[in-house]
Amino acid sequence: MFSFRSATAQELFVFTEPASNMAAKGFGLRLNNYLMNEAGSERNSYHLIPEVMWGASKHIMVHAEAFLSNRNKSFVAEGGALYAKYRFYSTDEVRSHFRMAAFGRFSFNNSDVHQQAIDLNGHNSGYEAGLIFTKLKEKVAVSATTSYLHAMDNIKEKFIYGNKNRNAVNYTLSAGKLMLPKEYTSYKQTNMNLMVELLGQVNMNTGYSFLDIAPSVQFIFLSKMRLDAAYRIPLVKDLGRTSPGGYFLRFEYNIFNAY
Amino acid sequence: MKNLIIAILLLLPGVINAQVKAATIQASGLTCSMCSNSIFKALKTLDFVEKVDANIKTSSFEIAFKPNAVVDFDKLKAKVEDAGFFVANFTITYNFDNLAISNDKHINVGNNVFHFLNVKDEVLSGDKKLRLIDKGFVSAKEYKKNSNLTKMACYKTGEANQKRIFHVTI
Numbered sequence: 001m002f003s004f005r006s007a008t009a010q011e012l013f014v015f016t017e018p019a020s021n022m023a024a025k026g027f028g029l030r031l032n033n034y035l036m037n038e039a040g041s042e043r044n045s046y047h048l049i050p051e052v053m054w055g056a057s058k059h060i061m062v063h064a065e066a067f068l069s070n071r072n073k074s075f076v077a078e079g080g081a082l083y084a085k086y087r088f089y090s091t092d093e094v095r096s097h098f099r100m101a102a103f104g105r106f107s108f109n110n111s112d113v114h115q116q117a118i119d120l121n122g123h124n125s126g127y128e129a130g131l132i133f134t135k136l137k138e139k140v141a142v143s144a145t146t147s148y149l150h151a152m153d154n155i156k157e158k159f160i161y162g163n164k165n166r167n168a169v170n171y172t173l174s175a176g177k178l179m180l181p182k183e184y185t186s187y188k189q190t191n192m193n194l195m196v197e198l199l200g201q202v203n204m205n206t207g208y209s210f211l212d213i214a215p216s217v218q219f220i221f222l223s224k225m226r227l228d229a230a231y232r233i234p235l236v237k238d239l240g241r242t243s244p245g246g247y248f249l250r251f252e253y254n255i256f257n258a259y
Numbered sequence: 260m261k262n263l264i265i266a267i268l269l270l271l272p273g274v275i276n277a278q279v280k281a282a283t284i285q286a287s288g289l290t291c292s293m294c295s296n297s298i299f300k301a302l303k304t305l306d307f308v309e310k311v312d313a314n315i316k317t318s319s320f321e322i323a324f325k326p327n328a329v330v331d332f333d334k335l336k337a338k339v340e341d342a343g344f345f346v347a348n349f350t351i352t353y354n355f356d357n358l359a360i361s362n363d364k365h366i367n368v369g370n371n372v373f374h375f376l377n378v379k380d381e382v383l384s385g386d387k388k389l390r391l392i393d394k395g396f397v398s399a400k401e402y403k404k405n406s407n408l409t410k411m412a413c414y415k416t417g418e419a420n421q422k423r424i425f426h427v428t429i
Binding site for chain 2: 025026093097099183185186224254256
């Protein structure tokens with residue numbers, strides 16, 4: 001299992017964040033659920049990631065999340081992460097924009113170190129820094145991310161796959177399209193977006209990589225609640241992972257002008 | 260006594276020559292209803308705003324103001340930007356009582372000082388729409404294009420003699 005972050009309709013991607021931020025003074029609450037098939041077994045592992053998002057200013061947003069899972073039999077809290085994103089470039093026109101943002105992330109985890117691939121979303125302690133490029137035009141959005149990650153030792157266990165293999169590059173390409181409503185008349189209309197994302201990682205020492213494709217459907221209710229459902233399918237599997245494929249379900253609730 | 264009242268009224272140009280009635284803001288950079296909703300809710304938090312009607316399809320917001328409230332156009336713009344977007348078009352509806360305007364001149368309108376650009380000399384009366392063309396109130400492209408309409412520094416600084424100057428056209 002590996003995951004990126006996500007935020008604000010057709011560019012509100014499921015596994016990645018767009019360069020746009022949520023509104024300042026707003027909060028978003030999420031429950032991220034992963035049901036991943038453990039390779040070589042019939043067993044599925046469940047990961048629950050509660051997440052709070054905060055629009056700190058028009059340029060900066062911050063996410064905090066906690067990692068819980070039953071990967072090691074009983075369901076326990078395993079760690080947490082902080083994520084911050086700075087939107088530094090915007091060219092906006094009516095019904096279109098191109099934006100760029102920089103982000104950083106720090107994660108800590110006390111679970112066992114169990115795969116070569118580095119996953120800061122519930123598996124490894126470590127840090128990540130990267131850039132996001134997002135283009136929105138009418139009903140279609142396309143976004144690309146690239147980042148550098150470094151795995152640190154987990155709280156109880158060392159990173160056992162060699163010091164040279166602690167560094168990796170992540171890259172993503174996401175596309176989303178607004179399918180419904182055909183025409184906006186009210187905030188009460190349910191929106192439906194269809195998305196597809198390519199999510200990859202290359203280890204900087206070994207050159208081994210993985211690449212997944214993740215189709216998803218998203219519903220937005222009352223212009224403030226969100227439901228994302230996705231299925232992640234591994235395409236390239238050179239870089240070892242214990243549970244590369246599976247289901248993802250997210251509930252999100254947004255509070256505008258919280259203070 | 261009568262002269263004194265007239266003198267006081269003349270010092271309060273808002274009372275005499277123009278009353279702001281409504282504004283329409285079109286935002287840029289969004290196409291989704293959740294984004295539009297974040298602007299809608301942000302605009303409603305301003306104390307001088309009575310009512311906001313949103314058109315999600317055109318990303319436009321029609322804003323009615325409370326009676327006799329002091330309307331701050333910069334605060335309206337800031338709310339759109341705080342929601343993560345930009346103002347592409349900002350028009351204000353005033354009710355004028357015989358206000359004489361002329362091109363490239365600073366004129367008191369209500370509680371504000373307006374710098375009229377690309378207008379002919381005329382006397383405004385009744386409901387008229389003005390369009391704000393300051394930096395951040397139009398697209399960056401249009402702001403640049405309009406810079407040849409005046410040689411005055413206030414077009415860039417938005418100020419003259421430490422007072423906010425809004426640049427408007429009809």
